[in-house]
Amino acid sequence: MIGYFGPEGTFTHQALLTLGKQDGWKDFIDPNDVKPYSTVQRALDAVREGEVEASLVPIENSVEGGVSATLDYLARPGADQLQIRAEVVIAVEFELVARPGTTLDQVKTIVTHPHAAAQCREWVAENVPGAVIMEKGSTAAAAQEVAKPDSAFDAAICAAVAGELYGLVSLASGISDNEAAETRFILATQAGSPTERTGADKTTLVAFMRVDRSGALLEILQQFAVRGVNLCRIESRPTKTMLGSYCFSIDAEGHISDLRLAETLQGLKRVCKDVIY
Numbered sequence: 001m002i003g004y005f006g007p008e009g010t011f012t013h014q015a016l017l018t019l020g021k022q023d024g025w026k027d028f029i030d031p032n033d034v035k036p037y038s039t040v041q042r043a044l045d046a047v048r049e050g051e052v053e054a055s056l057v058p059i060e061n062s063v064e065g066g067v068s069a070t071l072d073y074l075a076r077p078g079a080d081q082l083q084i085r086a087e088v089v090i091a092v093e094f095e096l097v098a099r100p101g102t103t104l105d106q107v108k109t110i111v112t113h114p115h116a117a118a119q120c121r122e123w124v125a126e127n128v129p130g131a132v133i134m135e136k137g138s139t140a141a142a143a144q145e146v147a148k149p150d151s152a153f154d155a156a157i158c159a160a161v162a163g164e165l166y167g168l169v170s171l172a173s174g175i176s177d178n179e180a181a182e183t184r185f186i187l188a189t190q191a192g193s194p195t196e197r198t199g200a201d202k203t204t205l206v207a208f209m210r211v212d213r214s215g216a217l218l219e220i221l222q223q224f225a226v227r228g229v230n231l232c233r234i235e236s237r238p239t240k241t242m243l244g245s246y247c248f249s250i251d252a253e254g255h256i257s258d259l260r261l262a263e264t265l266q267g268l269k270r271v272c273k274d275v276i277y
Contacts, residue, residue, distance in 0.1 A: 002029050002187075003046045003055035006036020009140035009162035011092060015185040016056045019088040028053075038137065040069035047188055048080045054189040061092070062182045064115045066235045071249045074188065075206040075276040084204055085195055086187040094120055096128075096172045097143060097163035098155040104171045107131055111142040112157035120157050122177040133157075143168060194256050201255040202232060205277035207268055208239065208247045217248070223267035224252060227260045 005012045013036070020029030035052060037043035043055040059070045074082060094116055098107065110124065111134045124131055131154075136142040139158035146156040147166035155171060156163075163170060186204075209216045224231060233251040254261040256277065268275045 001033050001035055001052045003035045003037055003043045003052035005040050005043045005055075005057045005138075006038065007138060007140045007144070008036055009143065009159065009165040010036075010138045011090065011159055011183060012056055012058055012185060013140070014159060014161060015058075015088050015090050015183070018090055019056065019086060019185075019187065022088075025086065040067070041073045044070075044073050044082060044188060047082060047190060050190075054085065054187050056088075056185050056187050058183050059087075059186045060184040060233065061115055061119075062180070063092075063119050063178055066233065066249065068237070070186075071235065071237055072240075074186075074204070075249075077208075077274060077276065081191045081276065082188040083191045084186045085189050087184055087202070088187075089182050089184045092119065092176060092181040092183050093159070093174060094139075094157050094176050095160050095163055095170045096120075096155050096157055096175055097168035097170050098146060099149075099151075100167075100169050102154060102169070102171070104128065107154040107171070109134065109153045110155050110157060111136050111145055111153040113137070113139045113142065116142075116157045119176050119178065119181055123172075123175040124157075127172065127175075131155075140165070197255045197257075201253070201258075203252050203254060203256045203261055203277060204250070205252070205265070205268075205275060206237075206247050206249050207272045208274040208276075210271065210273040212245065219271050220248065220268065223264050223271065227264050227267075229254060229260055229264050 004016045040057045046052045047055050057070050058067045107128050109132050114135045117133045140162040142156040143158040143162040143166045146153050230253045235249045236246045239245040239247050
């Protein structure tokens, strides 16, 4: 069984079905044997606890950046470590949906996920002026809420599949402020042997500074620079121990068994308090 950050009808669900159609994953992902989880943390913990073989969660959006919950719970000090086995990127296309009979000029309250709200804010301001946007845990949950006859919300911003799932009608499609918006999802399993090289590999790691001092980040970055390892993403995240204490979540180009990357990891272990990968 494969888990994902749900419920059914979310972009994560769509991404899971997309990955399941790709060569190498058709036999691993059965679309009829998947399980949604209400939070990213629960989806990842389900892998650690052996409830599912793997879980798919969002890790990065081209508009909003990294997904904090995934970055924080993917590599937690003291927790059983997980391994990223695959990634899938899908275009993010939103629709404004409502109960049958609702017209665009009747929409006063809209519910959606925070990332969706941020990506459609300009369209809403221009086309539904005065409408108030409220936030929900997922776009699918927003559609489910609007589908209730006594719902306090007039419309939801979600994927087309979610609107269809809950019997809603589309008032407008393609409403994202950035038509090129994409979200990257990763499939996490329990730690094991590295996957085979694909030629387009990435390694995700979290580096914890040994001492918070001037030049500490530079020292970390130099481990990559001197070995010619390119970074795809770097973000600071709180360590959740004390105010002002941060670690760095990093995506680097290359396979973990590549000589340059292996030497980089060894260098990081010398200058960092801890390195999780």
